[in-house]
Amino acid sequence: MRIIIIGAGEVGYHIARRLAVENKEVVVIDKSAEALRKLAEASDVQTITGSGSSPEILEQAGVEEADILLAVTDSDEINLISCFFANMLNREMTKLARVRSEMYTDYRHLLMDEGAGITKVINPDEEVVNSVLRLMSVPGAVEINEFAGGKIRLIGINLPDGSPLVGTRLIDLRGKIGDDVGIVIAALVRNGELIIPSGLDEIRQGDVIYFVCDIRDQEEIVSRLGVATEPVREVLIIGGGNIGFRLAKALDNKFYHTRLLENRQKRCEFLSEKLDRPIVLMGDSTDQEILREENIQDMDMVIAVTGDEETNILSCLLAKSLGAKRTVTRVNNFGYMPLIEPIGIDYVVCPRQSAINSLLHFIRRGRIISSVNIRGEEAEALEVIAHEDSPIVGKKVKDIDFPRGCLILCFQRGDEVVIPRGDTLIEPKDQLIIISTRQNIPKVEKVLTAKVEFF
Template structure:
């Protein structure tokens, strides 16, 4: 698979890194020599200096042989033109563009049918707001994903000290829990992602990922001592694009909302366009302002400024002053592993949201969605079982799944099956697979049509 990436920023860098580890043929285009230097020093990919919207540069990059072009620069206009030019030079190449401007929202579907033809438009701001709403709806969760149109949830929670599950072997869970229990699909311990087996034990402090049907979710959360706490009052620190989108969504849900923004002109913009949201001009890390605005009575504080250090500080301060819960926006992947250490558990990232949106479109086989686990340590995928793939019509125990992967769910029409070793995947089933980063190429192989590998 050959992939051309336009843009060597954070999203382009991390997508290129991941694809290079999977031995894909990647060419990255950028006019920023420093960004390309960073890539060549850290990642085994080809780089090309120049504008990704230039026909000459795209030709040189091999656009006619590429299966996919990813236009992920910080400029919506460059991404659009890159896809327009790529569509002219190589109509068969699949085109994905990151477009963050709200003005483009209503045209996403039109781009799929008109010039420039774009197969997929990715707006990470929209995805971040959806992630925040999912985290709001699942008490105690630090990670939430949805499959099968929301009927299956995959949830990450920390195992608290004193939990009855601490020290329990997975094979003994039926005896401990008795009733219907969640399927534990992955554990993060000491920054290592583990796809557990029956003889593995759970430990206090583990980040445990489990699969649950939506109807059983709150019962399963209570097993981990996580209980429903309705969110009624929300404070948003940072009134940029994402803060504005989130406030609009919260207004639609009739929730009490305040936005703190330090740019006076932006406050005017927000006040004109928001109906019931209270817009405050000030610094979200100002302790006296937070106290004045009754931070101790706030159910949720979401820090969404463009400066992640400010977000971290404001979240820590809000918790110290009595806010029940915080969600913090982070962009630097190097910060992710530090967050739980300093007491920040719920984190969102526009760049990670963009990467998750892109992944499903570059996986071989019929992958319907893909979500990163623990930054970049692994993925959980929802895929369609193709009739000619290696995984259908035989018990799971007889399928040579790569080490570090497991089938966590089977969706057959309206029925959801939590699998055992005797379960058989039928053609056109939708399956949920957890996999470590190292196992992903092998998972792709068994998901794909056999003829691709003859």
């Protein structure tokens, strides 16, 4: 598989490194020789200095023989023009564009018609808003991902002190949780290390557990885990930019009491005109007096999504110190992400990570229809279709010789969500959710495409 990446910023850098590890042929184009040098030192990729919007540069990168083009620069216009010329040079390739401006995303149907030829328009701001809304739906969660059109959820939760699951082996889980709800433990995070467990692994105090379930069972399961789930009602959004505005619009209903704090007067005027129920405030989010005046101690969730990540982090820390129950911060710098939880912020959302998650499943071989990273890039959850000639079709789950670090979690069969047992048979067209460590992704892809013995 030959993949051309336009842009060696953080999104392009991380995707290129990820794909190079998986032995894919990667070419990265960027106008910055320094950014390309940094990437070339970190991974085995080909680099070309120049603009991805140049047909000459695209031809030099081998666009006519490429399978996929990812346009992920910080410029919507360069991304769109790159895909336009790539379509002229190779209409069969998959073309993905990272686009943030509503000026373009509101007309994505035009960008994805035969003339422009873009396969998918990725808007990371939309993905961030969706991530926040999912977190709000399960207040005790640290991460939530959806599969099967929203019917299946993969939820990460900090196991609270005194949880009835502490000391339980996974093989005995059903006895503790009950047989009337379906749950599979996908991963454990212990002392910062991610573990894809077996049935003999034991849940310990302080673990973060990732589990899959039918969305209809999630509230009951979270309750049985011993997690307190007070609903989110009082919300303060810090930052009225694209993400803050989109989020406020999504919360513009009777259920939420939403305040939106923005420090630019003209932007406040725009927000006041466009929003109905949310209260728009003008002020500095690091001003303690303003936060106290708005009764920050009564806020169920404070969500800082300005374009300045230092402001977001400081605002959340201040809100937390003044009594806010939960805090969410937007961070773009990948280097900051491991620091967020230790300093006391509850959740982190990252537009660049959201863009990577959205792009990855288009790159995967086989009938993979979605893909998300778990805990940064340590593992990946894949949503795949078991086609008729796959080696796993007709086998019982217990007879599939998965390598350590790879696990079938659950699947959708028709309209039914199936939490598998060891003797469950895989049938054609089952929509499987598989978790795998990064090292085993190529093996999973091979199984989904080859008519050979499994591994």
